[in-house]
Amino acid sequence: MEVSVHNLTKTFGTLRANDGVSLRFAGGQIHGVLGENGAGKSTLMKLLSGFLRPDSGEILLDTKPVALGEPGAALRAGVGMVHQEPLDVPGFNALENLLCAAPRWALPTRTEARNTLIVLAGRLGFSITPDDPISALTVGQRQQLEIIRLLACGARTLILDEPTTGITAAQARSLFVALRHLADEGNTILFVSHKLDEVAAICNTVSVLRSGQVVGEGQMPMPQPQERLLKMMFGSGVDHVPSPASRLLPPASCLPPPASRLLPPASCLPPPASRLPSPAPSPLAWQLEGIAAREGNLTLTGLNLDIPAGVVVGLAGLEGSGQKILLRLLCGHLRPSSGRLRLAGADMANTTPATFRQGGVEYLPADRLIEGLVGPLTLTEHFALLQSDGAIINRNVAEAKARDAITGYNIKATPDSTIQSLSGGNQQRAMLAMIPDTTRALVCEQPTRGLDVASARAIWGRLMARRDAGCALVFATADLDEILDYSDYVLVFFAGRISQLIPRAELSASRLAELIGGVGFESADGVAKANLQ
Amino acid sequence: MISRDQATRRSTLIIAALALVGALIFTSLVLLSSHVPPLAAYKLIFLGAFSTPTRISDMVMLASPLLLCSCGLTLTFAAGLYNLGIEGQVALGAVAAMIPLRLLPNLPPPLLWALAFAFGAAGGALWAMLVAGLRIKLQVNEIFAGLGLNFLASGIALYLVLGPWRRLGQASSSGTEPLPADVWLPTLGTLRVAPAAPVIALIILALIWVAVTRTRWGLELRAVGLNPQAAGRMGIPAARRLAESLAACGALAGIAGAIQILAVFHQLIPSISSGMGLLALLVVLLVQASPIWVLPIAAAFAIFTTGSLQMSVALGADSSIAGVLQGALVLFALLARGLSGRR
Numbered sequence: 001m002e003v004s005v006h007n008l009t010k011t012f013g014t015l016r017a018n019d020g021v022s023l024r025f026a027g028g029q030i031h032g033v034l035g036e037n038g039a040g041k042s043t044l045m046k047l048l049s050g051f052l053r054p055d056s057g058e059i060l061l062d063t064k065p066v067a068l069g070e071p072g073a074a075l076r077a078g079v080g081m082v083h084q085e086p087l088d089v090p091g092f093n094a095l096e097n098l099l100c101a102a103p104r105w106a107l108p109t110r111t112e113a114r115n116t117l118i119v120l121a122g123r124l125g126f127s128i129t130p131d132d133p134i135s136a137l138t139v140g141q142r143q144q145l146e147i148i149r150l151l152a153c154g155a156r157t158l159i160l161d162e163p164t165t166g167i168t169a170a171q172a173r174s175l176f177v178a179l180r181h182l183a184d185e186g187n188t189i190l191f192v193s194h195k196l197d198e199v200a201a202i203c204n205t206v207s208v209l210r211s212g213q214v215v216g217e218g219q220m221p222m223p224q225p226q227e228r229l230l231k232m233m234f235g236s237g238v239d240h241v242p243s244p245a246s247r248l249l250p251p252a253s254c255l256p257p258p259a260s261r262l263l264p265p266a267s268c269l270p271p272p273a274s275r276l277p278s279p280a281p282s283p284l285a286w287q288l289e290g291i292a293a294r295e296g297n298l299t300l301t302g303l304n305l306d307i308p309a310g311v312v313v314g315l316a317g318l319e320g321s322g323q324k325i326l327l328r329l330l331c332g333h334l335r336p337s338s339g340r341l342r343l344a345g346a347d348m349a350n351t352t353p354a355t356f357r358q359g360g361v362e363y364l365p366a367d368r369l370i371e372g373l374v375g376p377l378t379l380t381e382h383f384a385l386l387q388s389d390g391a392i393i394n395r396n397v398a399e400a401k402a403r404d405a406i407t408g409y410n411i412k413a414t415p416d417s418t419i420q421s422l423s424g425g426n427q428q429r430a431m432l433a434m435i436p437d438t439t440r441a442l443v444c445e446q447p448t449r450g451l452d453v454a455s456a457r458a459i460w461g462r463l464m465a466r467r468d469a470g471c472a473l474v475f476a477t478a479d480l481d482e483i484l485d486y487s488d489y490v491l492v493f494f495a496g497r498i499s500q501l502i503p504r505a506e507l508s509a510s511r512l513a514e515l516i517g518g519v520g521f522e523s524a525d526g527v528a529k530a531n532l533q
Numbered sequence: 534m535i536s537r538d539q540a541t542r543r544s545t546l547i548i549a550a551l552a553l554v555g556a557l558i559f560t561s562l563v564l565l566s567s568h569v570p571p572l573a574a575y576k577l578i579f580l581g582a583f584s585t586p587t588r589i590s591d592m593v594m595l596a597s598p599l600l601l602c603s604c605g606l607t608l609t610f611a612a613g614l615y616n617l618g619i620e621g622q623v624a625l626g627a628v629a630a631m632i633p634l635r636l637l638p639n640l641p642p643p644l645l646w647a648l649a650f651a652f653g654a655a656g657g658a659l660w661a662m663l664v665a666g667l668r669i670k671l672q673v674n675e676i677f678a679g680l681g682l683n684f685l686a687s688g689i690a691l692y693l694v695l696g697p698w699r700r701l702g703q704a705s706s707s708g709t710e711p712l713p714a715d716v717w718l719p720t721l722g723t724l725r726v727a728p729a730a731p732v733i734a735l736i737i738l739a740l741i742w743v744a745v746t747r748t749r750w751g752l753e754l755r756a757v758g759l760n761p762q763a764a765g766r767m768g769i770p771a772a773r774r775l776a777e778s779l780a781a782c783g784a785l786a787g788i789a790g791a792i793q794i795l796a797v798f799h800q801l802i803p804s805i806s807s808g809m810g811l812l813a814l815l816v817v818l819l820v821q822a823s824p825i826w827v828l829p830i831a832a833a834f835a836i837f838t839t840g841s842l843q844m845s846v847a848l849g850a851d852s853s854i855a856g857v858l859q860g861a862l863v864l865f866a867l868l869a870r871g872l873s874g875r876r
Contacts, residue, residue: 357768365766374760377752384752385767391748434767 001027001062001078001156001188003048008057010043017043019212020057023219025157025205030179030189032203032222034196036233036318036516038478040212041192045159048190049081050074061157072103080150081159086142088134095130098149106153113152120148124178140171147178157188164198165298165320165495176202194233194318195495196226196517208232226519227510234480234513283344285309285441285472286330291339295325298496303339305491305501307474309440312467313501314487315476317516321493323476324445330474331363331443332356344440360440366449368427375420379405379413379430386434405433410458425455432462442466444475448482460486480516484509494518548869552819555865560858569850577847578855581840588839590726594797595809596835597730598623598789602813603820603827604734604741605782605789610817611745612778613758618664618679619786619810621686622657626787627805628690629656630794634712635698642716646729650791657787658780660686665776675779691803698801708802718796727796735828737785742824754778786810812838815863821870834859 004024010017018040025031035041046052048059050068058065061077068074071081088097099113107113114130121128126144134142143163150158160179164172179189179202193199199206203222208215208229215232284306291303300322307313307330315323328334329341332353341348343359353363365371373382383405384398402415409429413422419430428451435442447463448456464486467473477483483490490507492499492515499515514520561571582592602619609616616622630653633645640648663682667673691706698709718727745751754774756764761771793805816834820826841855 353765354768354770363766369763370760371762371766374756374763376759377756381752381756382767384749385756385764385769387749391750393747393749393752 001186002060003079003157003188003190004060004063005044005048006058006060008044008047008059009055010047010052011055016212018047018054021209021212021214023207023214025188025190025219027156027188028183028186029204030183030191030202031219032199032206033190033192033209034194034199034206034229034233035209036194036478039209039233041209042161043212044209045081045161045190045192048074048157049079049159051081075150075153075155076103078154078156079159080153080155080157082143082146082150082161082163084162084165086139086146088142088145090134092134093130094128094132094134094137094145097134097145098130098152101149102153116152117148120151124148124181125174126178138167138171140167140175143167143175144178151182156186157190158182159190159192161192162194163191164193164195172198194517196229196519199229200226210235226514226517230510230513230517230519233517283309284342285344287340287342287345288329289340289342291329291336291341293325293329293334293336295328295334298322298325300325300496300498303498305498307472307501309472310467310470311488312463312473312475312486313489313491314483314504315474315491315493316480316483316512317493319478322496322498323493326491326493326498327363327443327445327474327476330441331361333363360438362435362439362442364428364431364435364442364444364447366446368424368431369420372431373419373427376418378402378416378418379411380415382419382430382434386436405430409433409462424450425452425459428455428459429462432459435466439466439471441472442474444473446477447475448477448479456482480509480512484512492516492521494521497521544873548866548873551869552862552866555868556858556861559861559865560854563857564850564854567850569844569848569854573848574844574850574854577843578837578840578858581843582836584843586724590721590724591842592835592839593726593731595839596832597734598792598797599809599813599816599835600731600734600738600828600831601785601789601792602810603816603831604737604824605785606813606817607741607745607820607824607827608754608778609782610821611751611758612754612775613761614668614775614778615676615814616661616664616679616779616782617676617811617814618661618682619782619813620806620808621679621683622660622783622786623790623793623806623810624683624686624690625660626653626657626783626790627794627801628686628693628790629653629659629787630791631693631698631709631801634716634794638713638716645716646718646795649795650733650788653787653791653794654784655787657783657785657790659783661779661783661786662776664783665779668779669772669776687803690801690805694801694803706803708798708800711800712794714799716795717799718792720796725797727792730792730796733788733792737788738824738828741827745824750774750777812859815859818863819866 002025006022008018008021021040021044033041033044043052047054050071050073053069059068060066061079066077068077068079089100092100095110095114095117098117099107099110102113107116117128117130121144124147126148128137128141128144128148137145147158163175167175179191183189191199191203200223205219206222206224206229207219210233286305286307288303288305292299292301298320315326317323325334329336332348332351332355343356343361346359348355369375379402380395380399383401384393384395387394387398399415405411406413406415409432411422411426411429411433413426419427422430428447442463444463448459451459463473484504487504489501489503490512491501492512494516495518499521564571564574582588602623606616606619630649632652633648637645637648660682664675664678667678668675694709695706700710718729720727753764753769756769757771757774765771789809790805794801798805812834813831816827816830819830837855837858841852844850844852844854
């Protein structure tokens with residue numbers, strides 16, 4: 001079955017998630033679709049599988065234009081999508097899930113459904129039996145069940161969104177065998193991923209999306225050189241400076257010419273090592289020894305890491321590659337399943353986030369109104385909450401502190417403004433203003449998410465001042481420029497694996513992009529021996 | 534503690550007016566449909582409680598424990614909890630208050646009253662701590678935990694009435710042996726009003742007002758109620774504050790239970806709380822945890838309930854119309870709030 005889209009456009013507010021996308025996916029092949037976060041891959045796949053309706057443009061199945069209003073209609077037309085998180089009912093067994101999620105015409109009786117499940121599982125080499133309870137299945141097996149369901153409902157085009165996230169290597173191999181088998185039977189497979197090696201391993205063609213548009217000449221036959229694909233994925237930022245206006249560091253006076261930005265001149269951006277007090281070793285903020293931790297379907301293992309005080313460590317990687325696990329470990333919101341975590345030398349086993357906080361760790365979450373601040377309370381009330389002594393609130397003191405914060409951090413608000421009435425940038429500044437002076441380590445998740453350039457610069461000015469005062473700062477962001485501009489060291493995450501601490505000076509933008517895409521990740525361990533003690 | 538700006542105050546007034554008008558229209562429709570003249574009915578509901586000194590004293594004796602329960606619920610509501618278990622906490626408070634009264638009847642009455650109040654508070658707090666434990670340790674929603682414990686509490690009260698504490702010679706589900714009159718809370722002359730009850734209730738209301746609006750503990754409760762995650766990030770022990778608010782609410786409900794024993798029924802009866810906890814829940818739903826409004830609303834509800842008691846005699850209609858009016862007020866207030874929030 002041939003799937004093609006013509007001039008497909010979908011906007012969310014002012015964001016053009018898909019902007020005139022035209023592609024043709026031939027039947028009997030596996031097609032890779034690459035792109036970084038927010039490139040528009042998921043939007044395209046949701047348009048194809050009926051979860052979204054396009055604003056304009058056409059979807060053609062076997063050259064016939066179709067209107068896919070909802071997922072059921074798409075499935076009747078033969079297009080099915082396997083989501084990253086399988087959409088199933090945990091309390092049911094495999095057979096019940098198959099029955100309840102399939103239309104009546106596809107599987108009229110329980111016996112028929114049971115036979116279909118057994119036959120398809122056997123044909124595809126999947127290890128599922130009808131009576132397995134969903135709660136006992138792995139993510140990989142639930143994904144297999146979802147594929148079986150789509151095929152049983154007549155899908156001839158399968159869309160897989162990051163299918164290897166959260167499944168074992170063995171399951172990924174058996175998935176690839178099954179996908180190849182399905183393609184050979186004439187089905188069309190769309191394989192959405194950011195893992196270049198997987199795309200290279202199984203795809204016949206590849207298309208790259210960036211900022212909602214198809215990059216370059218469109219669909220290309222595989223194999224393609226990795227550097228080319230990376231350049232297409234991450235765009236111009238990989239080999240020249242995109243916009244000097246968004247820089248805070250290095251100062252404009254010594255901005256290097258674009259071509260030389262890969263290796264900033266030492267005079268401009270001294271390598272971090274030279275800024276550390278050289279004879280006396282820098283005090284360590286965190287020490288992680290053999291840490292393993294799990295959250296959702298992602299596991300970090302064998303994590304050995306020393307983070308010194310007074311440096312900025314940027315966590316790079318595509319969203320959901322494990323950065324959040326490390327951030328939450330560092331502030332005590334997630335307990336390691338094994339290993340030892342020390343904070344300023346003190347063992348943090350069996351402690352709570354409150355212990356970390358007393359130890360001087362402050363956590364700035366990305367969801368400011370969910371985890372960060374209490375939206376309906378005012379600035380003054382927040383400062384009253386942070387007063388450390390006295391049972392009775394001293395409203396005058398709290399209000400004075402709120403006023404200080406408003407002038408000091410340039411927050412556009414009055415002391416009586418509720419937090420939820422502030423703009424995102426002002427909320428972020430308010431959160432920064434509330435960090436106690438005793439803080440020795442800051443953990444920031446996307447510190448400038450949703451902020452305009454000026455606000456982001458202001459935030460970074462504050463964060464850098466904290467660093468210069470000796471505070472350790474670990475931050476995660478999806479913005480490569482932010483990583484390169486502000487980090488002293490970079491940690492790259494790829495599918496739950498972590499590189500060593502790489503000094504910023506030894507890392508070029510193109511190398512960072514490669515690492516984020518998983519290219520040469522194994523050898524990244526040797527990239528830099530970050531010997532910090 | 535925060536002087537809310539004028540706009541919010543005005544919208545609060547508009548919501549209140551809308552709720553009142555909506556509730557009156559709705560209640561009038563109910564009255565008309567049962568052929569009761571609405572004006573005569575409203576005259577009874579609004580003014581009936583003031584018609585005789587007896588009725589005024591009945592109203593005060595209903596309002597006092599209601600005020601205590603509402604104060605307690607103000608705390609749990611601020612902490613974001615729906616403490617439906619308050620009925621059981623009142624009952625357990627009443628049961629606990631009976632213990633010193635039965636065991637040490639020869640103590641001087643003032644000491645006995647103090648003991649009864651202390652036991653009542655402890656009993657209610659203990660029962661509420663069960664809810665807190667289920668909620669915090671076992672992630673059982675406080676609504677279900679509270680409802681389950683309500684059944685258990687009324688079971689305990691019924692068991693005591695019919696079993697160990699039954700009247701001499703006969704077991705009657707109507708109640709235990711009445712307490713000797715010298716341990717009743719003293720009343721004004723022959724009226725049923727015991728001044729100690731409203732005084733205690735008003736003192737506690739003042740304390741709660743200070744706690745919620747002036748202390749850091751109260752502010753922390755509100756922060757936990759509005760956003761437990763963020764409160765935890767800012768170093769507030771969220772689980773502990775939840776438990777404390779439930780315990781405090783239980784203690785106040787227990788004191789209300791002790792008042793029911795010492796000053797209203799003078800014996801343990803199976804339905805000792807008489808639905809007062811649920812009525813207090815309506816009060817607090819209406820005032821949304823702002824303590825200054827607790828007194829007028831609780832008083833108004835007590836006035837409605839007392840006034841409507843004369844409906845069956847005067848108009849041949851059932852007294853439950855007060856419940857219709859109270860429920861409609863809450864419903865329309867929630868509706869108006871929802872609508873103004875959507876704008």
